Amino acid sequence: MNMRSSQSSERDEVFLAEMGITPLWRLRREPEAEVQPEEALAVEPVAEAKAETTRAAAPAFVPPPPRDPAWGEIPMTSAPAPAAWAPPPAPVEEEAGDSLEAIAAMDWDALRTAIARCTRCSDCAGRKPVYGAGARPGTARWFVAAGASSAADEAAGTPLAGEAGQLLDNMLAAVGRSRAEDVYVTNLVKCRPLSANGGDRAPTAEEAAACRPFVERELVLSGAGVVLTLGQIAANGLLGKALQEPLAGSRGAAHAVGGVPLVATLHPGELLRRGGDKALAWADLCRARSLHAGRAR
Secondary structure, eight states: OOHHHHHHHHHHHHHHHHTTOOSOOOOSSOOSOOOOOOOOOOOOOHHHHHHHTTSOOOOOOOOOOOSOGGGOOOOOSSSOOOOOBOOOOOOOOSSOOOOHHHHHTOOHHHHHHHHHTOOSSTTOTTOOOOOOEESOTTOOSEEEEEEEOOHHHHHHTSSSOHHHHHHHHHHHHHTTOOTTTTEEEEEEEOSOOBOTTSOBOOOOHHHHHHHHHHHHHHHHHHTOSEEEEESHHHHHHHHTOOTTSOGGGTTTSOEEETTEEEEEEOOHHHHHHOGGGHHHHHHHHHHHHHHHHHHHO
């Protein structure tokens, strides 16, 4: 083992120790088994959803900065991050949903207008879409996609809000990325799917298929060199699989969407419930980083 490999191994062990994972594992190959994850868009009353926001801050994912100068400085999350960019809201127009051909040719402003007036599925009526946000169009290195907009997302007007968003920010910081600098974050399903009692629910195949053209256009406009999906629904929706298919079938390998490498990992909300799976997420983040580095050469 050369000196660089030894340093990398020691660094990974420090990262895992900081995340509270013991005994430390040497990730020479992918874990052979994992618990089948869900995105956990649980059906619960709005009151319970609001109670979630009173929890303590999400567990830290960020290790100390590495000693190897070749890796550069890893941003810590103790100080507030710069405000992520988000385009101004687009006006809602009274007209039918746009064709696939029209969406594929849209610029950024036209795309947001199309999302605002969308009637491509039955979930649109009376809903407020949650637009993607983060790195400015054309400057993103990573494109992060979650499943469906949640109550927290809708309230904040940004994807991956609340505790799950805090943990995502820490995960990105652990590999030297941030929403404010070089990561664009979005949801596969723009409007929050509602259950009969007003809580969050998992999206249907119809809803995911209706929104996918918007996400594909966002990816092109973002300029990102790698896609990281969060959870079962985002991975299956972008890879053209049944939404109910376990994430284990997509994790641990490189895929592609629109010619861009795709890595599937667990949703931060799942990691909040099963902290032991952070080792799996760390392996996925390292894979995404390696794929992006390969494309950047």
